[in-house]
Amino acid sequence: MRVSVQEAPFDPGQEVNTFAKGRKDVGAVVSFTGVVRDTGDEALHAMEIEHYPGMTEAALTDIAKEAQARWSLADTLVIHRYGRLEPGEMIMMVATAARHRKDAFEAAEFLMDYLKSRAPFWKREVTEKGASWVAARDEDEDALSRW
Amino acid sequence: MDVLYFAWVRERIGLPREKLNTSAQTVSDLVDELVAREDRYAVAFADRSALRVALDQELSDFDARLDGVREVAFFPPMTGG
Numbered sequence: 001m002r003v004s005v006q007e008a009p010f011d012p013g014q015e016v017n018t019f020a021k022g023r024k025d026v027g028a029v030v031s032f033t034g035v036v037r038d039t040g041d042e043a044l045h046a047m048e049i050e051h052y053p054g055m056t057e058a059a060l061t062d063i064a065k066e067a068q069a070r071w072s073l074a075d076t077l078v079i080h081r082y083g084r085l086e087p088g089e090m091i092m093m094v095a096t097a098a099r100h101r102k103d104a105f106e107a108a109e110f111l112m113d114y115l116k117s118r119a120p121f122w123k124r125e126v127t128e129k130g131a132s133w134v135a136a137r138d139e140d141e142d143a144l145s146r147w
Numbered sequence: 148m149d150v151l152y153f154a155w156v157r158e159r160i161g162l163p164r165e166k167l168n169t170s171a172q173t174v175s176d177l178v179d180e181l182v183a184r185e186d187r188y189a190v191a192f193a194d195r196s197a198l199r200v201a202l203d204q205e206l207s208d209f210d211a212r213l214d215g216v217r218e219v220a221f222f223p224p225m226t227g228g
Contacts, residue, residue, distance in 0.1 A: 034228055050154055052220060055204035080227065092228060112228060118206070120220075121227035122154035133155050136224030 001068065001076045003060045005051065007083040012093050019077050019095045026074045028101035030108045032094050038087040042127035049082045049091070052120035056080070063114045067096070070110065070147075071103040078111060080121065113143045148213070150177075152191070153222035156198065159191035174200050174209045177219065191221075199224055 004010075012033045020029045038044040064076045077095040085091060094111040098104040115121075123134040151164045171177035178195065181188040192198065200207050201220040213219070 052151070052153060052201070052204070052222070055201060055220070058204055059206075116228035117225055119227040120153070120201070120222065120225050122223065123226045124154070133223065134226045136226050140228075141224075 001061075001064050002078070003057060003064055004079045005053075005056050005060065006079065006081055009081070010079050010090060010093070012090060015077065015079065015093060016095055019075065020097065023074065023097060025099070026097040027099050028104040029095065029097045030101070030104040031077075031096075032108050032112055034091045034093065036085045036087050036089050036091055042129050044087050044125060044127055046126040047085045047087075047091070048124040048126060048131070049085065050122045050124070051080075051082045055120050056082075059119045060115060063111060063118060066114070067107045067110050071096075071098065071107040072100075073098050073103060073107055076107070076111070078115065080115065080119065082121065110147055113140075113147065116140045117144065148216065149218045151218065151220040153220065155223055156191050156221050160187050169213075171213055173213060174202070174207065174211050174219065177213065178209065178221075197223060 016031045036047045060078050064078055067076055073096055075097040080092040094108050096104045096107045117140045124131055125134055148167050148169060149164055150167050152160050157163050169177055169180060171180055178192050182192050195209060199222055202211060202216045203218050
């Protein structure tokens, strides 16, 4: 299991290759990568991500451990960036390795749902009209109830 | 006790962290103390349902007791992912 909270960019392809390399005990590797998307009417200049050093690492580790406890996983990877990101940059990724794909897919979705509203990150959108904090969405909180 | 603020809570209060001597028993008592201190705290804590709290880096709630707690953090609902 690896959890990384970092400012630096990462290469999702390289991360998945390293994560999957040399494993003979798994039949499925699933990965998800989150990208800064330019939405809305105002052009997005950047997404600034604040976090709570110390608690962030602990919360992500707890979420990854919970996934390992609920599904049969050989390994789990969580990378989440902070700082200033521009549209098109990768914000975060999760990867799961399991004997069977159902475990790998479900655990990856679980990780995504939990780290959206239980890991201490806060997004701030910077547009040509100024900057504003992204509000948490009810759907994201509701998504946790299915687990 | 260290008190930390993040995101718009930090912006409204105007600082990221401070050391406080408090006799507050619970998180709510601590918030009451802060709100009574200055307007900027009253503004930041106007709607407590819009806020989350962590005690020693674990999510908690406003009814929780502060016995032995060294670090309290206040922040809006998280928006990771």
